Amino acid sequence: MRDGIVVQSYRFARHLPVGCPEISAEYLDRWGIDEIILVDIDASRTGRSIDPALVERVARRCTVPLAAGGGVRSAAQAGDLLKAGADKIVINTAAIESPSLVTEVAQAFGEQCALVSIDAQRTDFGRVVVRTPQVPARDGLAPDTWLRRMQEAGAGEFLLQSVDRDGMRDGLDLELIREMAASARVPLIVAGGTGHPVHVIAALAIEGVQAVAVGNLLSHAEHSVTLLKSAIRHGGCDVRLDTAFDYHLQGLAGDGRPMRLDEDTVTAFRFAPRRAP
Amino acid sequence: MNASRKRNEEALRANFFGAAAVGLVELPVTTFERIELPERDLGPGRVEHAVIVDYELGNLRSVANALGRLGVTATISTDPAVLCDATALILPGVGAFGRAMDNLRAARLVDVLGEAVLERKRPTLGICLGMQILAESSNELGLHRGLGWIPGQVERLGGFTGLPVPHVGWNQVTTQQNSVLFQGIPPAASFYFDHSFAMRACPSAVSSCDYDGAFVAAVEHGNLMAVQFHPEKSQLAGQRLLANFLAFAARQNAG
Numbered sequence: 001m002r003d004g005i006v007v008q009s010y011r012f013a014r015h016l017p018v019g020c021p022e023i024s025a026e027y028l029d030r031w032g033i034d035e036i037i038l039v040d041i042d043a044s045r046t047g048r049s050i051d052p053a054l055v056e057r058v059a060r061r062c063t064v065p066l067a068a069g070g071g072v073r074s075a076a077q078a079g080d081l082l083k084a085g086a087d088k089i090v091i092n093t094a095a096i097e098s099p100s101l102v103t104e105v106a107q108a109f110g111e112q113c114a115l116v117s118i119d120a121q122r123t124d125f126g127r128v129v130v131r132t133p134q135v136p137a138r139d140g141l142a143p144d145t146w147l148r149r150m151q152e153a154g155a156g157e158f159l160l161q162s163v164d165r166d167g168m169r170d171g172l173d174l175e176l177i178r179e180m181a182a183s184a185r186v187p188l189i190v191a192g193g194t195g196h197p198v199h200v201i202a203a204l205a206i207e208g209v210q211a212v213a214v215g216n217l218l219s220h221a222e223h224s225v226t227l228l229k230s231a232i233r234h235g236g237c238d239v240r241l242d243t244a245f246d247y248h249l250q251g252l253a254g255d256g257r258p259m260r261l262d263e264d265t266v267t268a269f270r271f272a273p274r275r276a277p
Numbered sequence: 278m279n280a281s282r283k284r285n286e287e288a289l290r291a292n293f294f295g296a297a298a299v300g301l302v303e304l305p306v307t308t309f310e311r312i313e314l315p316e317r318d319l320g321p322g323r324v325e326h327a328v329i330v331d332y333e334l335g336n337l338r339s340v341a342n343a344l345g346r347l348g349v350t351a352t353i354s355t356d357p358a359v360l361c362d363a364t365a366l367i368l369p370g371v372g373a374f375g376r377a378m379d380n381l382r383a384a385r386l387v388d389v390l391g392e393a394v395l396e397r398k399r400p401t402l403g404i405c406l407g408m409q410i411l412a413e414s415s416n417e418l419g420l421h422r423g424l425g426w427i428p429g430q431v432e433r434l435g436g437f438t439g440l441p442v443p444h445v446g447w448n449q450v451t452t453q454q455n456s457v458l459f460q461g462i463p464p465a466a467s468f469y470f471d472h473s474f475a476m477r478a479c480p481s482a483v484s485s486c487d488y489d490g491a492f493v494a495a496v497e498h499g500n501l502m503a504v505q506f507h508p509e510k511s512q513l514a515g516q517r518l519l520a521n522f523l524a525f526a527a528r529q530n531a532g
Contacts, residue, residue, distance in 0.1 A: 084338065113371070187441050
């Protein structure tokens with residue numbers, strides 16, 4: 001989210017608007033999402049933090065867990081967000097500056113509330129580093145070193161994002177994920193690059209990966225969540241799907257979208273002959 | 278994009294959906310039982326107000342929101358009079374067992390809750406840590422005594438198959454027939470869990486879950502019920518469970 005608007009993200013550099021977070025959350029929820037992560041990606045950079053009143057409006061429409069973050073720098077701010085209705089607090093930049101923040105939040109509210117977000121970027125030299133505005137890529141920390149340090153500090157869960165794959169719809173960075181999953185002793189959520197159900201299935205197949213977070217793909221498509229989950233189930237992966245509609249009787253095309261009916265069938269639906277009264 | 282990776286992926290997609298794409302394969306037909314919310318009980322004893330116990334631990338707002346969605350106004354309170362007269366009482370909780378018991382004692386809530394739950398038999402639902410404190414004890418960060426209203430001990434999860442702890446995420450529960458809480462909820466329903474400790478066994482258990490070994494997912498003990506998962510965060514299944522609890526409370530209050 002930027003400026004209070006949900007956005008699609010491309011390599012953490014370009015952003016296109018989607019709409020109100022309250023509406024996005026409501027749609028995702030009704031379509032069967034498992035969990036929602038709401039992050040104000042501008043907050044840290046501009047010295048602000050995500051607005052608890054906004055979190056409250058979003059949380060009201062969420063019947064699933066909501067993780068909220070963006071510029072959270074103190075346990076007090078974390079407390080405000082939890083009171084507003086968030087279930088977990090996402091911490092990223094502030095932890096790099098002050099790792100003890102994670103410990104404070106974990107001790108005050110429980111480890112399960114402390115979700116540490118790690119943005120990983122590949123440098124020109126092929127190394128993977130933790131992307132942070134303060135440190136140039138050349139001098140960046142290795143992501144699995146950082147993950148282990150945060151684990152010791154009390155992080156209860158991790159969100160690992162690939163900056164390079166973000167928005168490219170070309171699949172997640174499975175190599176990076178495998179490395180990080182090997183170091184993680186707490187649940188790991190991975191993100192960045194989902195463009196097709198097979199990408200999600202491949203990521204979930206890696207031992208140690210608990211969940212895949214999907215962004216751009218879930219916008220601008222009716223029933224996006226339900227279709228994605230239906231396709232994943234069809235691919236043999238057991239994800240929860242208990243919405244009233246689930247596409248299980250409908251064929252899915254190669255791109256994961258419902259198969260199009262042939263013209264004659266569609267025409268027959270639309271222009272069914274009326275019976276004489 | 279790496280050329281061979283692109284070829285591999287295209288092959289994967291073709292195999293994955295290839296047959297479906299030409300309409301030749303029949304997708305496996307799985308019957309999903311629908312979860313429906315029951316008609317709101319508008320008879321005598323119906324629950325319009327519920328009380329959420331505030332002992333400074335727990336996602337009180339989420340629970341209040343969930344009750345609001347079911348047409349019930351929630352009051353968050355520590356007032357003895359309010360608790361003892363509640364048509365329905367919710368005991369939420371997120372955090373550490375020891376801290377929860379300390380907070381309850383500091384707010385002088387142990388006796389008040391005892392009267393409301395054990396003497397006045399107010400319909401009560403414990404959630405997550407709110408379920409754990411009903412047990413006899415827990416070994417979270419030291420050995421702590423619980424309220425002891427439900428037989429059993431709370432222990433740490435994990436240590437057997439190396440699954441990460443806390444147990445976070447959706448998981449399926451196995452439920453006994455004829456439970457009050459799970460009426461109208463399909464047998465293999467999923468709920469959202471987020472905990473590191475749980476009761477392994479309890480005579481009042483009506484539902485269990487498996488994460489590195491079986492543990493108790495829900496108990497029913499007369500007017501006192503409790504769930505280890507978060508119904509307020511479990512979409513339709515959770516809403517139905519809360520509705521069932523409220524219907525039970527309505528029957529208790531009417532009869």
